Amino acid sequence: MEHDFYRILKGLKLKVTPKRIAIMEIMAAEKTYMSPDELRSKLKQRFKNIGLPTVYRNLEELAKEGVIIKIIHPDRKLYYFYCHRKEHHHHFVCVSCRRVEDITFCGMEEIKKEVEDGLKGHMVSHMLQVYGFCKNCLIKQVVSQ
Amino acid sequence: MEHDFYRILKGLKLKVTPKRIAIMEIMAAEKTYMSPDELRSKLKQRFKNIGLPTVYRNLEELAKEGVIIKIIHPDRKLYYFYCHRKEHHHHFVCVSCRRVEDITFCGMEEIKKEVEDGLKGHMVSHMLQVYGFCKNCLIKQVVSQ
DNA sequence: GTTTTAAATAGAAACGATTTTCATTTAGAT
DNA sequence: ATCTAAATGAAAATCGTTTCTATTTAAAAC
Ligand SMILES: [Zn+2]
Ligand SMILES: [Zn+2]
Ligand SMILES: [Zn+2]
Ligand SMILES: [Zn+2]
Numbered sequence: 001m002e003h004d005f006y007r008i009l010k011g012l013k014l015k016v017t018p019k020r021i022a023i024m025e026i027m028a029a030e031k032t033y034m035s036p037d038e039l040r041s042k043l044k045q046r047f048k049n050i051g052l053p054t055v056y057r058n059l060e061e062l063a064k065e066g067v068i069i070k071i072i073h074p075d076r077k078l079y080y081f082y083c084h085r086k087e088h089h090h091h092f093v094c095v096s097c098r099r100v101e102d103i104t105f106c107g108m109e110e111i112k113k114e115v116e117d118g119l120k121g122h123m124v125s126h127m128l129q130v131y132g133f134c135k136n137c138l139i140k141q142v143v144s145q
Numbered sequence: 146m147e148h149d150f151y152r153i154l155k156g157l158k159l160k161v162t163p164k165r166i167a168i169m170e171i172m173a174a175e176k177t178y179m180s181p182d183e184l185r186s187k188l189k190q191r192f193k194n195i196g197l198p199t200v201y202r203n204l205e206e207l208a209k210e211g212v213i214i215k216i217i218h219p220d221r222k223l224y225y226f227y228c229h230r231k232e233h234h235h236h237f238v239c240v241s242c243r244r245v246e247d248i249t250f251c252g253m254e255e256i257k258k259e260v261e262d263g264l265k266g267h268m269v270s271h272m273l274q275v276y277g278f279c280k281n282c283l284i285k286q287v288v289s290q
Numbered sequence: 291g292t293t294t295t296a297a298a299t300a301g302a303a304a305c306g307a308t309t310t311t312c313a314t315t316t317a318g319a320t
Numbered sequence: 321a322t323c324t325a326a327a328t329g330a331a332a333a334t335c336g337t338t339t340c341t342a343t344t345t346a347a348a349a350c
Binding site: 160161162180181182197198201202222223 | 307308309310316317318
């Protein structure tokens with residue numbers, strides 16, 4: 001698995017540093033989105049010194065390259081998630097446990113049609129995100145009643 | 146028109162202050178989204194003293210009550226827009242001039258189905274926003290070439 | 291293997307949008 | 321006209337994020 005990350009970084013012409021590898025390992029192992037500070041807490045278990053700017057920079061670089069994604073959050077803070085799927089798609093985010101899951105529905109064609117035919121504009125991108133309670137959290141709710 | 150805003154504020158049990166009315170008037174007259182600071186600049190033309198916290202507070206209150214909407218922006222700053230349409234719908238945002246236009250496509254049913262049948266979760270809300278160039282900006286691009 | 295150099299990093303400081311605090315003013319009820 | 325809770329302005333605080341700079345390090349060149 002580490003070899004995957006190694007190759008990904010090489011492909012992006014980024015230096016393969018222990019911290020980069022660790023960031024990718026930790027992110028890829030998480031089922032939930034994380035803030036830079038939460039990621040740093042996990043990195044602290046492996047490295048004595050790890051600066052927050054390093055975490056911010058690496059997350060941003062990886063997001064820019066499409067290796068990880070940014071999660072749009074109502075609190076307008078930065079959150080990232082390692083998404084294994086590479087085709088265009090969107091995400092379901094659990095408002096209780098932060099779990100992220102893929103959604104295959106998109107609607108890009110209909111939207112594009114409406115923008116171009118209806119508004120006579122040109123669509124550049126679109127953002128779709130779904131919020132709710134994941135399977136696990138629904139079960140917990142029922143059990144705890 | 147002012148009477149509309151008067152009645153809206155009354156309906157929300159908010160005091161009808163000159164600044165609240167002015168904020169609603171300015172927002173409702175704009176075809177583009179605005180930041181709190183941009184709104185304050187406009188308010189300064191009418192009021193000698195107008196504090197930024199007042200602008201922030203009022204925008205947030207009006208957004209909470211659904212009178213205006215928040216625009217999700219990649220820069221993660223706060224932007225608001227007075228949307229005249231009241232039914233559930235989404236928006237097209239021009240990345241060049243900030244114009245906001247209604248989109249009727251939604252896809253809520255398909256998404257809900259996928260979350261509930263596929264993921265066995267429960268959908269609470271969803272966020273869709275479309276970015277691109279509006280009609281006017283497309284024309285300007287062509288003309289200036 | 292050694293040298294070179296550009297990228298990566300840590301730590302400290304800066305930044306800036308947003309929020310909080312608090313004293314004063316004001317809308318609207320009595 | 322009086323009262324009270326809401327609204328406001330000014331100043332300060334907050335805090336997530338970014339910048340700066342000296343140091344370290346990956347990896348290319350030798
Ligand atoms: Zn959950
Ligand atoms: Zn899509
Ligand atoms: Zn435009
Ligand atoms: Zn919708």
